[in-house]
Amino acid sequence: MLDVHEDLRRSDTLAVAFTGVMDGLGGIPFEFHRSISQSPWAGLFVRDTEKIWYQYDQSSIDALVRAVNRGASEAGATRVVCLGNSMGGFSAILFGRFLRADAVIAFAPQTCIEPTLTDAIGDFRWRQWQETIRSYPQGDLAACDPGPARNVASRLRAGGQLTQIIESALS
Numbered sequence: 001m002l003d004v005h006e007d008l009r010r011s012d013t014l015a016v017a018f019t020g021v022m023d024g025l026g027g028i029p030f031e032f033h034r035s036i037s038q039s040p041w042a043g044l045f046v047r048d049t050e051k052i053w054y055q056y057d058q059s060s061i062d063a064l065v066r067a068v069n070r071g072a073s074e075a076g077a078t079r080v081v082c083l084g085n086s087m088g089g090f091s092a093i094l095f096g097r098f099l100r101a102d103a104v105i106a107f108a109p110q111t112c113i114e115p116t117l118t119d120a121i122g123d124f125r126w127r128q129w130q131e132t133i134r135s136y137p138q139g140d141l142a143a144c145d146p147g148p149a150r151n152v153a154s155r156l157r158a159g160g161q162l163t164q165i166i167e168s169a170l171s
Contacts, residue, residue: 008071015036015042017030017044018083080101092109111140
């Protein structure tokens with residue numbers, strides 16, 4: 001089941017945050033809640049309570065897309081940004097495509113979750129969760145074309161932002 005929490009306010013940007021398999025960084029059930037709630041952005045927070053990598057049927061996917069579009073409309077948002085960490089990064093990419101998001105921020109996403117693929121690369125970390133996934137109607141992201149998101153590091157360097165990001169990460 002998809003659990004959705006809204007923190008809507010008037011904003012030109014709606015941040016849609018997807019929670020990872022461990023149900024939140026720092027014990028907060030909705031990841032990025034603190035960061036977004038302290039920002040000027042409207043927020044919509046999504047948690048996959050079944051921990052099945054958002055592999056829901058199309059009607060559930062469509063319902064979430066409608067909820068995001070409704071939230072953007074209520075907030076007056078003209079931009080939608082999807083973000084997530086780990087399993088949430090997977091879903092940020094997945095829903096970023098469904099929503100035609102203006103930006104996707106995916107921290108350490110598992111782009112490959114289907115067992116035959118993870119087995120082939122020797123990645124068994126997700127086995128306990130994979131065993132609960134009945135089917136993969138949304139597929140894997142391993143073969144997805146990232147579109148304009150290619151060469152992010154080069155673009156950040158050209159914009160003078162890469163050093164600041166690395167310094168922040170290392171401090």
